[in-house]
Amino acid sequence: MSLYLSVEEPNKLGDDERIVVDYKFFAFNYKKWNYVIFTEKGKKLREFSKATTKLGLPKFLSLKNFNDPENEYCKDDHCIFGAEVMVSKSKRKMETLTIVKDPPQNTKTCDIQQFSTLSKHPQYSKAFKVGEREWKLKVFRQRNGAQQGKWLSVYLQAQGLRPRIKMYVEAKLRVLNKKDTNNYKEETVSGWLSDKNCNCGRSKFMLWEDLAKADGGFVNKKELAFVVKILVISNVERSDESVLMT
Structure with missing residues (x-):
């Protein structure tokens, strides 16, 4: 399973404009009754641009783990996914x-x-x-x-x-x-x-x-x-x- 974030209306981005983000994905575990966090290993900040309008995890969750009844990612044909996105400025003030x-x-x-x-x-x-x-x-x-x-x-x-x-x-x-x-x-x-x-x-x-x-x-x-x-x-x-x- 893959999960991605995408920019809406990417045509509104300027040629040199960057949107720096820190993001996490979540999948709800019905058995533990909490969210399991998924992040991209080794990378904290990523950036959207006119050339890069989609970011995410191509190997978000294996079908084996997703379908395993012990994990209970799916219950009554329902599953819950979420994302936390923190937008940062492309430049920061240094003192x-x-x-x-x-x-x-x-x-x-x-x-x-x-x-x-x-x-x-x-x-x-x-x-x-x-x-x-x-x-x-x-x-x-x-x-x-x-x-x-x-x-x-x-x-x-x-x-x-x-x-x-x-x-x-x-x-x-x-x-x-x-x-x-x-x-x-x-x-x-x-x-x-x-x-x-x-x-x-x-x-x-x-x-x-x-x-x-x-x-x-x-x-x-x-x-x-x-x-x-x-x-x-x-x-x-x-x-x-x-x-x-x-």
Whole structure:
């Protein structure tokens, strides 16, 4: 017994058009009350085209097995056959992830202008560029937890991330002290960023009381200055790749 799939109206297919499919055939076994699966050995994906409009199994089931009453493929002159067909695109999107250590021009100085220790809202630096992406620093007084309000929270924020793209980053964030250059605060942060979560940082970057001291040197003429050094960054490249027939 042979069983085939065929394309309806093959004349509507373009000369170079391909329909890539993964298919399975079924025969119902009344004795076991389930479907027996038949697939083409060694081949997963096949393609229909204007030149190939029929695919299947020329030796789907031997008449001996089909007529064997022990198998019960036929009952009361009825038999049930079926097919599962999954259509795939002839091309698929490929993503290549590259990890870059110490990208060019990876150290930037930025500041939060008009920084206010009284603000209850996040404050941001101007955007700066490292690699092919723009970044900002986001700072605010810690709002959650048992030590609420005791810490300055600092986060590195990626700008313009596309949906469904994740990016890894590792960076050093240093807040500068204009009065005492040896009294800086520094943390290394890292994480996978996406369009839904574009921040990585520390909720307890430095004690708020150290920052808020009038003569502490961290806030100078309403500016809070940072040095950001991007240590590691990932790049994602997208391309189209033809599906290979196996």
